[in-house]
Amino acid sequence: METSTIEGEFLDRDSVQASVRRHLGLAADTHNFSPAEAGVTEMMVALYRGHDSPLDAETLHAWHRMVMNGRRNIDIIGDWRQHSEPMKVVSGTSHAPKVHFEAAPASTEMSREMAAFLAWFEGSGGCRR
Secondary structure, eight states: OHHHHHTTOOOOHHHHHHHHHHHTTSOOOOOOOOHHHHHHHHHHHHHHHTTTSOOOHHHHHHHHHHHTTTOOSOSOOSSOOOOSSOOEEEEEETTEEEEEEEOOSOGGGHHHHHHHHHHHHHHTTTTOO
C-alpha cells in the first residue's frame, strides 16, 4: 500500500485485502479491482508463494511490472532506471519539495550496483533465515 502511495496511487485497503483473499482462493469475490489494486495483490501473492526462491533481477523486474500495473506515467517499467539525472523520492508541493531519498546520478551503474546488492542479499541468507 505504501509503495503505491509513494507513486501517487492511493489504494483502498479493503479492496486490496479482498483481492488477496480471492487470489489465495479464500473468497469468491466478484468485485472489480483497479489495475493498481490487482497489481499490488499479484505482487504480494507472488512474494508469499515464492518466499523461498532466490532473489534475482528477473524477480525484482517482475514485481515492478506487477506493482506498476495500469500506470501510463512511468517511462520504464520492469527494468532498471535509465536516466542521467538521479531518481528522487519527493513529497510536498512543487515550490517547497521535500526530498526523502536521492539515488546515485549515474543510472549506468544500476546493473552493477544491483548485482552487488543481490549477491550480498543472497550471501546474508536473504529471506530464508
